[in-house]
Amino acid sequence: MKLIQFLMFCFHLIVQNKYHKIADVCISCEMVLVPAAWLYGDPRHVLYPRNSTGMFCGVGQNNDKPSVMYFDIIKCATATNIMAAALQGLQCPTTQHIIDIINLSVCVLVIILCVVEAILLLALIFLRTRILIAIALIQETSKALGHMMSTLFYPIVTFVLLLVCVSYWGITALYPSHTVTQYPTCPSARCVFINYNTEGLFQRNLFNLQIYNVFAFLWCVNFVIALGHCTLAGAFGSYYWAFSKPADIPTFPLIQSFMRALRYHVGSLAFGALILTLVQMVRIILEYLDHKFKEAQNPCTRFIMCCLKCCFWCLEKFIKFINRNAYIMIAIYGKNFCVSAKNAFSLLMRNIIRVVVLDKVTDLLLFFGKLLVVGGVGVLAFFFFSGRIQTPGTTFETAALNYYWMPIITVVFGAYLIAHGFFSVYNMGVDTLFLCFLEDLERNDGSPEKPYFMSKNLMKILNKKNKAPKTS
Numbered sequence: 001m002k003l004i005q006f007l008m009f010c011f012h013l014i015v016q017n018k019y020h021k022i023a024d025v026c027i028s029c030e031m032v033l034v035p036a037a038w039l040y041g042d043p044r045h046v047l048y049p050r051n052s053t054g055m056f057c058g059v060g061q062n063n064d065k066p067s068v069m070y071f072d073i074i075k076c077a078t079a080t081n082i083m084a085a086a087l088q089g090l091q092c093p094t095t096q097h098i099i100d101i102i103n104l105s106v107c108v109l110v111i112i113l114c115v116v117e118a119i120l121l122l123a124l125i126f127l128r129t130r131i132l133i134a135i136a137l138i139q140e141t142s143k144a145l146g147h148m149m150s151t152l153f154y155p156i157v158t159f160v161l162l163l164v165c166v167s168y169w170g171i172t173a174l175y176p177s178h179t180v181t182q183y184p185t186c187p188s189a190r191c192v193f194i195n196y197n198t199e200g201l202f203q204r205n206l207f208n209l210q211i212y213n214v215f216a217f218l219w220c221v222n223f224v225i226a227l228g229h230c231t232l233a234g235a236f237g238s239y240y241w242a243f244s245k246p247a248d249i250p251t252f253p254l255i256q257s258f259m260r261a262l263r264y265h266v267g268s269l270a271f272g273a274l275i276l277t278l279v280q281m282v283r284i285i286l287e288y289l290d291h292k293f294k295e296a297q298n299p300c301t302r303f304i305m306c307c308l309k310c311c312f313w314c315l316e317k318f319i320k321f322i323n324r325n326a327y328i329m330i331a332i333y334g335k336n337f338c339v340s341a342k343n344a345f346s347l348l349m350r351n352i353i354r355v356v357v358l359d360k361v362t363d364l365l366l367f368f369g370k371l372l373v374v375g376g377v378g379v380l381a382f383f384f385f386s387g388r389i390q391t392p393g394t395t396f397e398t399a400a401l402n403y404y405w406m407p408i409i410t411v412v413f414g415a416y417l418i419a420h421g422f423f424s425v426y427n428m429g430v431d432t433l434f435l436c437f438l439e440d441l442e443r444n445d446g447s448p449e450k451p452y453f454m455s456k457n458l459m460k461i462l463n464k465k466n467k468a469p470k471t472s
Contacts, residue, residue, distance in 0.1 A: 150254045158224060169214075215281055222276050240454075241436065275323070279312060286309050358434055370420065377411060378415070381411040437458065446466045
């Protein structure tokens with residue numbers, strides 16, 4: 001806890017541009033720690049072992065005894081051996097060994113913490129500007145959400161569309177698997193034998209049709225997600241490129257972005273979803289083959305299969321990253337998928353350190369946000385369903401439940417879905433504003449002809465400003 005407080009204090013000083021105070025703090029701590037280490041420390045505890053009497057092995061009178069001899073504790077436990085050891089002037093191992101091990105675990109833990117602290121301090125010092133940019137972009141996203149509250153409800157649209165895709169896929173997959181035919185065996189008695197029909201063309205290709213059904217399902221799901229990304233990116237992009245906020249923000253930016261995506265960008269979104277679907281299908285086929293031939297595989301085959309699955313998992317993550325940023329560029333500039341993906345990837349590679357810092361800072365904040373929401377709802381649900389919340393002055397009473405953990409788990413799961421939907425919008429806003437910010441830096445220079453569109457906070461961090469137009 002003290003280490004965390006110290007790091008927060010140093011970060012506060014970094015933000016305030018007080019580097020000399022950080023140096024003073026570090027030097028003061030060093031002036032206290034070094035004399036204490038010299039007075040109370042002993043490097044021989046690390047370099048040499050000690051016996052049960054606390055003497056160092058291989059040093060002094062034990063110069064010819066560099067190794068430690070450990071006694072059998074079970075044998076030492078008997079009274080006879082204890083007496084014999086006492087008569088021979090020997091001692092059984094005591095708790096000193098345990099204390100020494102604990103002390104040693106503590107030159108090592110402190111050293112590791114010091115190294116980690118030094119790395120964090122160096123990272124904070126050298127990445128200070130980029131961390132401040134990430135924080136400013138997150139604050140700007142909060143302002144954008146405040147001006148476009150309708151974006152918070154778009155995950156409901158995505159959820160409904162995904163529900164339609166899942167329902168359609170489920171019904172389509174269920175019906176062909178129950179195709180039957182009737183064979184009359186004794187017409188006079190009117191008895192009928194029902195058997196699965198495997199003779200028709202449709203029935204013989206049922207497995208292939210199910211594979212195509214899975215492929216179509218994944219493509220539809222990826223297209224719905226792509227449509228959501230493009231719609232939200234268009235809305236946040238219209239906010240960033242409004243020179244005077246909020247006066248220049250378009251009316252109903254989310255609806256306009258949704259209509260633009262459906263009218264102009266369906267082909268690009270479908271193509272990006274198709275590339276991702278092909279990789280996902282390969283992963284499904286690999287999982288199927290691994291499960292099918294698991295018992296017949298030798299260690300070499302299992303190793304190759306594991307490597308293939310790992311490679312395609314990484315490829316899927318990479319394609320998702322490229323697609324997400326390509327959809328942002330599509331929504332902003334309206335170019336096709338390939339051109340947008342190339343431009344987005346090039347732009348991010350030219351600012352790779354900013355990308356990494358922003359990604360980690362955003363992930364950390366969103367994780368704490370989800371944890372706070374889900375944890376708070378879980379605690380309230382526990383007190384509510386366990387009957388521990390009393391409402392004085394009302395006749396409302398919590399129903400007695402024999403097993404109240406099930407509704408608690410249901411409420412927590414629902415809270416997680418809602419929080420995930422909200423923070424996904426927030427994350428999309430941060431990514432969109434970040435790409436717009438990078439484009440703003442490269443395309444504009446602050447002149448009257450090419451003014452910056454970024455907020456004043458971002459311009460202050462980068463020591464940039466828009467120049468006033470010259471008056472004649």
